[in-house]
Amino acid sequence: MSSTGNGGGAASPRRRLSREDRRRQLLNVAWRLARDEGTQALTLGRLAEQAGVTKPVVYGHFGTPTGLLLALYKEFDARQTALMDAALRKSGPGLPDKAAVIASAYVDCVLEQGREIPGVVAALAGAPELEATKREYQALFLEKCRRVLAPFAGAGRIADAGLWAMLGAAEALSYAAATADVPAAQAKAELFEIIVAMVERGARGGSSRAGDAA
Structure with missing residues (x-):
């Protein structure tokens, strides 16, 4: 017997974040990385990994590691x-x-x-x-x-x-x-x-x- 609603069946697709919401998420993750691992961990690749996105997404928001640090500042x-x-x-x-x-x-x-x-x-x-x-x-x-x-x-x-x-x-x-x-x-x-x-x-x-x- 198939299940409907929230109780089972296929998982609902993840809501796609707006550009503004995605940037907010990335900055939150970046602050956490800086706090937990130090600013040396603030590479765009590491941020993408921790945020669960691809590198092009992060590059699209900040361009360079300096751009990320400037955004935080x-x-x-x-x-x-x-x-x-x-x-x-x-x-x-x-x-x-x-x-x-x-x-x-x-x-x-x-x-x-x-x-x-x-x-x-x-x-x-x-x-x-x-x-x-x-x-x-x-x-x-x-x-x-x-x-x-x-x-x-x-x-x-x-x-x-x-x-x-x-x-x-x-x-x-x-x-x-x-x-x-x-x-x-x-x-x-x-x-x-x-x-x-x-x-x-x-x-x-x-x-x-x-x-x-x-």
């Missing part, structure tokens, strides 16, 4: 931007509120992604494509921070050097938290202090020796 940046934007909308109006959001959002996003994002960035070191992409995203992040923090600098201004120093501290502290070299709460607190000090220095018109000598 861009996705991480988009997630970080969305997290900070949402937190800023809900935050209080004062400088401590905004500084706390920037510090917490930066560290939390790296922690959410895990140790694999420092590995992705390291794997892309020296790649011209990453350098251009990273600089573009860094500039957008710094300009956003300037807009958020500038009202608290009064008649002064937040210097570019201060913003770049803040970004360097944010990257170092968040990666240290991701590798458990520094507790996350301590990383956030230190970054918060750096941001507040940068803004207050701008409000005073700068306190560098060069500024005092001018």
Whole structure:
């Protein structure tokens, strides 16, 4: 006796993923590979094997291993931007509120992604494509921070050097938290202090020796 419905008979054909859904699947598998096996495992062939697709499918989405790493980096940046934007909308109006959001959002996003994002960035070191992409995203992040923090600098201004120093501290502290070299709460607190000090220095018109000598 033949069986009908879900109870038996021939298996239903697997639903074909849309291009967007397939890309989402491939990126999820790539993040897992980077976490479990390290970024050295992120070859297009290995990704195809783990995702259960043919190599041409993976090549069609990313082109090269660098293209895959860039896609991961861009996705991480988009997630970080969305997290900070949402937190800023809900935050209080004062400088401590905004500084706390920037510090917490930066560290939390790296922690959410895990140790694999420092590995992705390291794997892309020296790649011209990453350098251009990273600089573009860094500039957008710094300009956003300037807009958020500038009202608290009064008649002064937040210097570019201060913003770049803040970004360097944010990257170092968040990666240290991701590798458990520094507790996350301590990383956030230190970054918060750096941001507040940068803004207050701008409000005073700068306190560098060069500024005092001018």
